[in-house]
Amino acid sequence: MQIGILSTGIYLPKECLTGKEIAELAGIPIPVVEEKMGIKKKHVPGPFDHTCEMGIIAAKQAIAKAGIDPLEIDLVIYIGEEHKEYPLWTAGIKLQEEVGALNAWAFDVALRCGTTIMALKVAKSMMIADPAIRTCLLAGGYRNGDFIDYENPRTRFMFNLGAGGGAILLKKGQNENLLLETKLITDGSFSEDVVVISGGTKHPITKEAIDQRLNKLDVLDPEGMKQRLEQKSMDNFLKVIRESVRKSGYTEADISYLAILHMKKSAHEYVLKELGLSEEQSIYLEDYGHIGQIDQILSLELALKEGEIKDGDVIVLVSAGIGYAWGATTIRWGKGD
Secondary structure (H helix, E strand, O other), rough: OEEEEEEEEEEEEEEEEEHHHHHHHHHHOHHHHHHOOOOEEEEOOOOOOHHHHHHHHHHHHHHHHHHOOOOOEEEEEOOOOOOOOOOOOOHHHHHHHOOOOOOEEEEOOOOOEOOOHHHHHHHHHHHHHOOOEEEEEEEEEOOOHHHHOOOHHHHHHHEEOOOOOEEEEEEEEOOOOEEEEEEEEOHHHHOOOOOEEEOOOOOOOOOOHHHHOOOOEOOOOOHHHHHOOOHHHHHHHHHHHHHHHHOOOOOOOHEEEEOOOOOOOOHHHHHHHHHHOHHHHHHHOOOEEEEEHHHHHHHHHHHHHHHHOOOOOEEEEEEEEEEEEEEEEEEEEOOOO
């Protein structure tokens, strides 16, 4: 049974933080931020750019582009972050109401920056299994940059965290922009390496915790994590891409475009080189930063706008999330056979 992408939507806040400003906040050289970390600028939330709200804006955009009645939507999956308007809250139900998907039902999913890839797999499986689910909306927002302490060198690899919202509309029986196969890997040995220490049941939030900045992201064992993760992460990036493509009936030589999350420039270049791809077959998000699980939707939209994707192209969306999780989904763009 074919599941196709009807449309996508993106929302980016107007406010930005430049690489120079990040360097000044962190007390590090500008070239380190702009060239090594690969951050020329990133979008940061304004006073009204709340997490679910950014997803609502992106979802309305996707619905308008698809030209469908929101009442046609059967399922809404919230793919935004758990850091949102309220700590204990099902954002998907709010999103469903605000976009007018009154005939749908909704729920939230989370796999950090791997959420969109995971949700595509979940949505496709549910749509195949349930005859009643014909149209599915995936949408959400991201602003985990709120948890960054620029004075903490242990979190330097997360200085790229930005803000924005994204959405994808899926349709059963659509012979266009076909959603093919997904590969996911999770490795629990890294599950407590990157955390916000205070605010959960182990360490409730207190004034003292805030004073010690324990309400910010931190890396508990930076050296150990680096030694254990660096090569494994690159290997797993390549593994999920190759497996997703293989399961979809293609090889890595068939890949036309790679929609990959923002990471340091050397890692981005390494993945392209290992797959035999040119710089023109991906977009490095140095003017956007890392908007978590929204990166793949943003990269896809940018590539379409710039004419980098044409009918028949094999597209791979790839992600990684702290925890650690890696995922890739293959799409055959344009009309099917």
